[in-house]
Each structure stands twice: as C-alpha cells, then as structure tokens.
Amino acid sequence: MGAKSRALFTVLGILAIVLVAVFGATAVGDRRDVAGAGGATSVSLATIDPSAISWSIERVGAPAAWNMTTGSSEIVVAIIDSGIDGTAPDLSSALWINLDEIAGNGIDDDGNGYVDDLHGWDFRDNDPGSLVGTPIHWHGTFVAGLIAARPDSNQATGVAPDIRVMDLRFLDTRNQFYGRDWEMFAEAIDYAIDNGADIINLSVYCNGVPPATLEQALRRAHDAGVLVVGIAGNNGCNRVCYPGRYPWVIAVSATDRENGLASFSNYGADVAVCAPGDAVISLYPDGEIAAGSGTSFAAPHVSAALALILSRNAGLSPQEALACLMDSATDLGIAGSDAEFGSGLINAGQAVASAISG
Numbered sequence: 468m469g470a471k472s473r474a475l476f477t478v479l480g481i482l483a484i485v486l487v488a489v490f491g492a493t494a495v496g497d498r499r500d501v502a503g504a505g506g507a508t509s510v511s512l513a514t515i516d517p518s519a520i521s522w523s524i525e526r527v528g529a530p531a532a533w534n535m536t537t538g539s540s541e542i543v544v545a546i547i548d549s550g551i552d553g554t555a556p557d558l559s560s561a562l563w564i565n566l567d568e569i570a571g572n573g574i575d576d577d578g579n580g581y582v583d584d585l586h587g588w589d590f591r592d593n594d595p596g597s598l599v600g601t602p603i604h605w606h607g608t609f610v611a612g613l614i615a616a617r618p619d620s621n622q623a624t625g626v627a628p629d630i631r632v633m634d635l636r637f638l639d640t641r642n643q644f645y646g647r648d649w650e651m652f653a654e655a656i657d658y659a660i661d662n663g664a665d666i667i668n669l670s671v672y673c674n675g676v677p678p679a680t681l682e683q684a685l686r687r688a689h690d691a692g693v694l695v696v697g698i699a700g701n702n703g704c705n706r707v708c709y710p711g712r713y714p715w716v717i718a719v720s721a722t723d724r725e726n727g728l729a730s731f732s733n734y735g736a737d738v739a740v741c742a743p744g745d746a747v748i749s750l751y752p753d754g755e756i757a758a759g760s761g762t763s764f765a766a767p768h769v770s771a772a773l774a775l776i777l778s779r780n781a782g783l784s785p786q787e788a789l790a791c792l793m794d795s796a797t798d799l800g801i802a803g804s805d806a807e808f809g810s811g812l813i814n815a816g817q818a819v820a821s822a823i824s825g
C-alpha cells in the first residue's frame with residue numbers, strides 16, 4: 468500500500484461525533500422516569516413510561532413494535548465497534564453470553580479459537596474483554612444503548628431491549644482504525660458469523676476503498692445469512708462510504724428531528740433506508756445519558772428494528788426481514804426511493820406487524 472493510500476486509511480475512523488453533549492443525570496429528568504423491570508429475562512412493558520422514551524426511539528416506531536415484541540434473547544446483534552461498557556445497568560443483561568465458554572479459566576472451552584470469550588472478543592487488544600486492557604472509546608456503548616438498552620435503571624431504552632448484543636471491539640481508544648487493521652476487521656466479522664450473530668452493526672466508515680480481505684468477509688456474512696448494517700458516512704456529501712457501499716451492506720443515512728437529512732450525513736444511490744442520527748440520546752460508559760450525532764447512530768436503529776422483525780418471526784430469511792423493513796419505511800423527500808433517504812424512514816411498528824408469516 469502506497470503512502471497516499473495509507474494516509475487515506477489512517478483517517479478511517481468513524482468519528483461519528485459531529486456534536487456531542489453530555490448531560491448530567493439531573494438535566495434529563497424527563498428521560499429518567501422509565502420504571503425498571505428489574506429482571507434479566509424480559510422487559511415489562513407496563514413499567515415503561517411512554518413519555519420517557521427518547522425521541523429517536525419513538526420516531527422509528529419502536530413503542531408500537533413493543534406491543535408485538537420487545538425482542539427475543541435468541542436474536543443477536545454483533546456490534547463491531549469501540550467496545551461496550553457492559554457494566555452499565557442498562558446494558559449488563561443485554562450482553563450476549565457464550566454459553567459454551569467458561570470465563571476466566573484460561574481455556575478455550577468451546578474450541579472456537581478464543582480463550583474465555585464470554586461476551587465476544589476484543590480484537591484491538593486481542594483479549595477477552597472491552598473493560599480490560601486499553602481504555603474504550605464511548606462510541607460502542609452509545610451504539611449498544613440505542614440497540615438494546617433495557618429500562619432497568621431508569622435511564623435509556625433501546626429499540627430492541629430484549630435482544631442480545633455481542634461485543635466485538637475493533638476500534639481503538641481514539642475510535643479509529645488503521646491501514647494495518649483489515650485482517651483484524653475481517654476476523655471480527657468471521658467471529659460474528661461463526662458464533663451465531665443474526666445481524667452485524669457496522670457503525671464505521673473509511674474514505675478509501677478497502678482491500679479484498681474486507682469485501683470477502685462481508686460476502687461470507689451475506690452467504691451465511693447474516694444481515695450487515697452499515698453507514699453512509701459523515702462528510703455531508705453525495706458518496707456512500709465503504710463498507711456501507713458494498714452491495715452486501717445495508718447503508719443508512721441520518722435524519723434530524725424534522726425528518727430532514729442531517730447536515731453531516733452522506734447520501735447516494737447506495738442508501739437503503741434512513742433513521743434518526745442527529746442529537747439522539749443514548750448511554751455513555753458508566754451509564755451516563757448523552758446526546759450524540761452521526762450516521763453511526765442512525766444505523767443502530769436499523770439493526771435493532773431488523774432484530775425485532777426476526778424476533779417476531781425467526782422463520783424469515785434475511786432478505787425477507789429486510790423487505791419487511793424497506794417496504795414499510797415512510798417515504799421522505801422526493802416521491803419514491805431517493806439518494807438522500809433510500810426507501811425512507813424506518814417504521815419498526817409496521818415492519819414488525821408485517822413480519823407475520825403466511
């Protein structure tokens with residue numbers, strides 16, 4: 468790889484954060500009235516105060532979907548990102564557990580090639596956990612919160628609070644990855660495929676064209692029936708970045724509170740659907756509530772909506788699940804599918820309703 472392309476790949480990170488404000492807990496009192504179910508097995512809908520659901524969760528129709536399903540613990544979204552703080556009360560019971568692995572005994576009990584991989588693997592550190600080794604960036608926890616935060620501690624509620632998330636750390640402490648990391652990226656994708664993920668959330672983009680290593684890994688995911696959700700990118704221009712641009716990746720653009728395209732969101736013919744990504748509310752490590760912006764935070768709504776569809780009907784093929792989502796999306800912008808919004812704003816309620824077989 469030449470110096471020029473290496474330079475391109477060095478910026479690659481995500482940097483989804485156009486705008487980030489961290490609020491103290493008291494500043495968001497109106498979001499803290501979600502009564503927790505307290506248990507680890509399922510969310511009690513009766514205890515969720517509708518006024519405590521954050522705007523983006525409501526905007527994608529999640530509360531309507533929850534009348535049909537809040538998610539199945541059998542459905543797993545692998546989050547290849549900067550690592551998850553699974554000690555946050557809202558996330559601790561949402562983590563996928565590798566039932567065939569005994570944690571901390573120094574043995575690869577399930578023989579999958581990873582020792583003590585209880586909740587996933589930290590590919591950045593090559594160790595079993597995001598909370599050991601190098602410090603994590605907040606990005607991955609924020610993504611996880613949007614997908615699966617449970618209203619256990621009166622904080623945030625994700626779109627699919629009863630599914631499970633697999634923690635595959637790939638981005639470094641600065642939320643970046645580098646030109647030497649493609650093999651690592653592919654390994655994380657293969658881990659998700661081999662260990663039962665139904666969906667992979669890739670809130671990551673780069674400004675160059677990745678090597679065949681990544682393309683092949685994403686093709687393997689597709690061939691294995693794993694849905695991959697990616698992002699358009701945050702340059703505010705007409706170009707969907709890789710890996711969102713691959714045909715096997717569902718590219719998501721970001722909308723704002725007025726259902727307009729967020730100023731930072733890339734767009735282009737490869738956009739499949741859109742979701743809120745401007746000043747959306749989720750969790751920081753340690754469970755603090757914050758607002759974040761980026762196409763990185765639009766994609767998790769889509770991953771979680773797909774997870775709800777599969778929770779409702781596990782018999783759907785990946786393509787059928789995706790069709791439920793795209794066909795029920797609310798058209799935005801010019802009539803019909805367009806470069807800014809794709810098929811439109813996802814509607815989890817209608818998508819889940821349409822997921823019944825027969």
Ligand SMILES: [Ca+2]
Nearest residue numbers: 575577579581
């Ligand atoms: Ca193992």
Ligand SMILES: [Ca+2]
Nearest residue numbers: 569574576583
């Ligand atoms: Ca072990």
Ligand SMILES: [Ca+2]
Nearest residue numbers: 592596599600
């Ligand atoms: Ca680590």
Ligand SMILES: [Ca+2]
Nearest residue numbers: 799800801803
């Ligand atoms: Ca349109």
